[in-house]
Amino acid sequence: MQNLLALTLADETPAARQGEGPTFHWKWSWRGLLELIPFETSERSLVLSAGIHGNETAPVEIVDLLLKALFTGDISLRCRVLVVLGNPPALAQNKRYLESDINRMFGGRGAQFPQGDETARALQLENSVREFFATAGPDRWHLDLHTAIRASYHVRFGVMPQRNQPWDESFLGWLGDAGLEALVFHQSPGGTFTHFTCENFGALACTLELGKALPFGQNDLSRFTPTHLALRALLSGNKPEHYSGTVERYRVVQQITRRSEAFQLHMAAHTLNFTPFRHGVVLAQDGDERYEVQKTTEYVLFPNPSVAFGLRAGLMLEKLT
């Protein structure tokens, strides 16, 4: 069962659907979904997901290495884990998605998209996570691993879903030790996987953006070392090594939405994530609607003029002091 990735890509069902590893019971429940329950009782439950976007392969390779280390006994498991490879058909084709972006569909938002394999998969992921957290204690984490489409002033960063309760500083500290250089705090709900687990199950959840997307086999995994090591420590119930550097914090102040064919994003195609724009600059236009920088300085995140109508073409951020 250490070959979850290979099975998932080939769409094969394992000969046995459950069994034992060196320090845990495992259960394969569906394509790309593997639950590991340690023999030792454990307080923490972790959803570890990757490949929600099928072309973001480096984190999938890291999860594959972690599973191999667990099954050989190199890592002793000390927390409950649900491993999720999010969009297997898209992973097999190295595409972000085949029809629609799964990471906009959570919390029932799949109903707004053409119905197909990806809307069905979003529901299946929701159900698997609900079942996993149903028997979990209060210590719940969800780390959703991604790589960004474009280059960025912060090489690795985390996007935090809107949360009504304060964030646990030890969770934010762990994210810093995992090599994240910045954390972005959403102020409103969204259709992401992490928003779903945070809102419905109280999970401390973060979407980790770990560098640039490349096809399987072309990733330089050494660039992911701090994250890889922090995940190894997390699985084995240890504190990660402290990773140097301050973690900048940002909050979302406006969303740019593409609503029509007339939409124009006034940014160069190669604009880096976290590029600053000064007060008054016109960022985008969509017919009569104009998006301008409201604060003294705002920083752009995920600019993308070619999204489907009604979806996010970019986020504008304010730095927190």
Ligand SMILES: [Zn+2]
């Ligand atoms: Zn992604």
